[in-house]
Amino acid sequence: MSLTSNSKSKKRFSLQLSAIIMIAVIAVSSLAFLLINQRRSSDFSYTISGAVDLRNWDADTDPAVVLGKGWEFYPHRLLTPLQIHESRSETGKAHYPYYQNVTIRTNGWTDLGPNYELYDYGQPLEPMKKYDIGTYRIELLLNPSVDYITVNIPDIAQAATIWVNGKAVRHYGSISVSKENYTPSAVCTDIQLEPNNDGRIEIVIQVANFSSAYGGIIYSPCIASSATVGTIEYSVRMYLTVLFAFWFFFFVGGIYISKTFNNKSKFYLFLFMFLCEILFEVASPMVTPLPGNWNTLLRITMLILSNYGTFLFFLSLYPPKASHLFDTTRFFEIILISSLTAMYIVVFWCFPQVLYLQSSVITNMVLMLICNAYNIFRVFYMNHRYEHGKLLYTISVILTTAINVSCFVRRQYFVYITLHSFLLLWLAVGFTLYFVIDYVHTYEKLAFNNKNLENAVEEKTKYITRVNQDLLKNHEKLLENEEARKKMMSNVSHDLRTPITAIRGYVELMLNAKEPLTREQEVQYLSNMHTRSVQMEQLISDLVQLTRMESENDKIEKMPVSIKEMVGDLFNLYHSECEGTEKVITFHAPADDDLLIDGDPKRLLRVFENIIVNAMKYTKEDGKIHIDCHRYDDPAMLGGNAVEVLVKDNGVGIPANEVPYVFDRFYRAENSGINKTGSGLGLSIVKSIMDKHGGKIWAESEEGKGSEFHIVFPPSEFSFDEEPPEDEEE
Numbered sequence: 012m013s014l015t016s017n018s019k020s021k022k023r024f025s026l027q028l029s030a031i032i033m034i035a036v037i038a039v040s041s042l043a044f045l046l047i048n049q050r051r052s053s054d055f056s057y058t059i060s061g062a063v064d065l066r067n068w069d070a071d072t073d074p075a076v077v078l079g080k081g082w083e084f085y086p087h088r089l090l091t092p093l094q095i096h097e098s099r100s101e102t103g104k105a106h107y108p109y110y111q112n113v114t115i116r117t118n119g120w121t122d123l124g125p126n127y128e129l130y131d132y133g134q135p136l137e138p139m140k141k142y143d144i145g146t147y148r149i150e151l152l153l154n155p156s157v158d159y160i161t162v163n164i165p166d167i168a169q170a171a172t173i174w175v176n177g178k179a180v181r182h183y184g185s186i187s188v189s190k191e192n193y194t195p196s197a198v199c200t201d202i203q204l205e206p207n208n209d210g211r212i213e214i215v216i217q218v219a220n221f222s223s224a225y226g227g228i229i230y231s232p233c234i235a236s237s238a239t240v241g242t243i244e245y246s247v248r249m250y251l252t253v254l255f256a257f258w259f260f261f262f263v264g265g266i267y268i269s270k271t272f273n274n275k276s277k278f279y280l281f282l283f284m285f286l287c288e289i290l291f292e293v294a295s296p297m298v299t300p301l302p303g304n305w306n307t308l309l310r311i312t313m314l315i316l317s318n319y320g321t322f323l324f325f326l327s328l329y330p331p332k333a334s335h336l337f338d339t340t341r342f343f344e345i346i347l348i349s350s351l352t353a354m355y356i357v358v359f360w361c362f363p364q365v366l367y368l369q370s371s372v373i374t375n376m377v378l379m380l381i382c383n384a385y386n387i388f389r390v391f392y393m394n395h396r397y398e399h400g401k402l403l404y405t406i407s408v409i410l411t412t413a414i415n416v417s418c419f420v421r422r423q424y425f426v427y428i429t430l431h432s433f434l435l436l437w438l439a440v441g442f443t444l445y446f447v448i449d450y451v452h453t454y455e456k457l458a459f460n461n462k463n464l465e466n467a468v469e470e471k472t473k474y475i476t477r478v479n480q481d482l483l484k485n486h487e488k489l490l491e492n493e494e495a496r497k498k499m500m501s502n503v504s505h506d507l508r509t510p511i512t513a514i515r516g517y518v519e520l521m522l523n524a525k526e527p528l529t530r531e532q533e534v535q536y537l538s539n540m541h542t543r544s545v546q547m548e549q550l551i552s553d554l555v556q557l558t559r560m561e562s563e564n565d566k567i568e569k570m571p572v573s574i575k576e577m578v579g580d581l582f583n584l585y586h587s588e589c590e591g592t593e594k595v596i597t598f599h600a601p602a603d604d605d606l607l608i609d610g611d612p613k614r615l616l617r618v619f620e621n622i623i624v625n626a627m628k629y630t631k632e633d634g635k636i637h638i639d640c641h642r643y644d645d646p647a648m649l650g651g652n653a654v655e656v657l658v659k660d661n662g663v664g665i666p667a668n669e670v671p672y673v674f675d676r677f678y679r680a681e682n683s684g685i686n687k688t689g690s691g692l693g694l695s696i697v698k699s700i701m702d703k704h705g706g707k708i709w710a711e712s713e714e715g716k717g718s719e720f721h722i723v724f725p726p727s728e729f730s731f732d733e734e735p736p737e738d739e740e741e
């Protein structure tokens with residue numbers, strides 16, 4: 012058993028190892044793939060007379076170029092390229108104030124920081140978030156031999172028009188200076204750019220970014236060959252696949268581990284919220300379920316609710332009434348987190364503008380942090396107490412913290428995930444798989460132990476049942492013995508009383524005789540009395556012998572005995588007795604085989620005598636008795652070479668239904684006749700002698716036709732090698 016469990020645990024170990032290796036390989040290869048196709052920053056910060064110089068850049072061989080720097084930004088203005096040019100050419104000075112060398116950062120910030128220059132110093136500086144609308148402009152200088160390149164603009168919030176070399180190539184939503192007339196739309200696009208004859212490309216993007224702290228161009232556009240942009244999209248798709256795989260692992264793992272929790276519904280709520288959130292994040296770049304700000308509201312609500320789900324899930328990890336500490340804090344925690352969650356949701360839905368304050372990012376983060384702090388606190392407590400769940404709880408915490416934080420940090424730019432969060436997700440997948448395997452391992456171990464326990468119980472039950480059955484059998488046997496004892500007592504007393512009564516009868520007859528008895532009468536009475544007393548003596552001696560034989564101390568003394576000789580002597584005796592009567596007794600034994608067996612001669616004599624006397628007794632005057640001694644034909648009988656004495660007669664026989672009982676004590680067949688004296692003990696004594704010799708005895712009989720008694724002994728150990736004897740007839 013220990014061998015099997017050893018090989019099992021080895022199997023499990025290799026399963027875990029291969030799972031980890033598999034994850035590592037996939038993670039490394041996906042990471043390499045992402046790294047190769049990442050929009051790596053080939054940063055062209057320098058400009059030639061206002062244009063980003065890309066003349067030496069080859070779209071096919073060089074990495075994609077991120078247009079993070081070198082933008083002009085016109086606050087408060089939705090300007091067409093024409094208006095921009097007119098404003099410059101008329102006065103030599105810009106008609107509209109604008110910022111130069113603005114940096115577009117990921118996560119929606121247009122950085123006017125140390126790199127910007129305000130062209131017209133007559134305007135006061137304002138923080139970016141104050142600009143509800145604005146126009147971005149950038150000029151690229153390409154090698155004139157380049158036919159076209161592709162620009163990938165991942166995200167613009169909320170409505171925009173994109174101009175390329177003076178032509179409006181895309182409209183998203185409707186551009187408007189007033190909040191009432193503008194329709195938001197998520198922008199995610201690829202545009203093909205064809206340079207002018209001199210290799211110049213001017214990109215102008217008008218953006219209405221009402222009410223959003225993250226408005227404007229949210230993620231730096233990037234230019235590359237169409238093929239490279241395509242590859243970037245593939246990597247995004249691959250990421251989505253990974254995301255689904257992760258979710259799948261998480262879900263399957265969750266179902267497995269949820270078996271160990273006391274409150275599964277909390278875990279399922281956690282899973283459900285998590286699923287909704289992921290689906291929303293995945294679907295939202297393509298589909299916006301609600302118009303404008305409602306989308307953001309819905310997204311934030313889900314984030315808060317999934318956080319609440321996580322909190323409940325962790326709360327349910329710890330069974331109630333098992334810790335004084337958690338029992339005291341439980342109520343307080345539920346009230347605190349539930350009311351905070353409710354408050355957040357109510358505030359965001361009643362005052363949506365709050366969402367767009369930068370501080371709301373921080374307050375959301377605080378809520379997550381409070382919950383995670385509780386979760387981590389619980390996990391540490393659990394780890395301390397439950398050695399087994401250690402890994403599980405720790406991973407749960409890592410997962411939830413990672414998911415919450417990365418969801419929050421990335422927000423709607425989920426699709427263009429950073430390497431950091433990609434790695435985090437792989438970590439999570441790895442851990443999920445690992446703890447699923449660990450769980451299955453433990454579960455199997457438990458099942459195995461259970462099975463063992465069940466088997467042990469089953470075996471014990473079987474044992475007890477067996478013992479019980481033995482006891483019942485013993486009990487029955489005891490009852491039977493008791494019954495037999497009673498029967499025997501009554502038989503003995505009856506069989507003793509009969510001759511005594513007869514003797515007393517004769518004595519009384521003689522005593523009370525009025526006239527003196529004749530000599531013949533006296534002889535007659537005395538001889539009857541003698542017969543009866545012999546009968547009594549025989550019965551008593553039979554009883555003594557039977558009792559002695561049944562006692563444990565009765566041992567037979569074995570020595571080699573020639574059956575041929577012993578039975579032959581008996582035959583001679585009875586043969587001479589039969590002389591002068593009509594009875595015929597014959598004998599047959601092999602000439603050259605003494606038929607040696609190992610036995611107690613005295614007891615054996617009793618066996619043969621009893622059987623021969625019975626044969627004489629239960630045949631008529633002209634009965635024929637044949638005694639046959641030989642080797643038994645069947646090699647299977649008593650190991651082969653056995654010696655059989657067959658005593659056959661043509662007497663009264665035994666009724667078929669009584670044959671099985673003739674070896675029972677005091678059993679006398681119906682047809683044994685009242686005249687034939689007998690105790691019914693002879694054959695039972697014979698049987699027990701045969702048993703002690705390891706022999707067999709059985710009777711075959713047909714009523715009215717005669718009986719056969721087969722007496723078989725195992726051969727003497729000295730007689731095995733003897734030659735097969737020749738027959739001798741008498």
Ligand code: ADP
Nearest residue numbers: 625626629664679680683689690691692693694
């Ligand atoms: P018993 O003293 O009555 O002969 P046994 O134990 O020797 O007692 O035999 C039991 C019974 O088996 C007999 O009473 C008789 O009915 C039957 N029996 C034994 N041997 C023979 C036989 N050779 N032929 C017919 N019946 C026999």
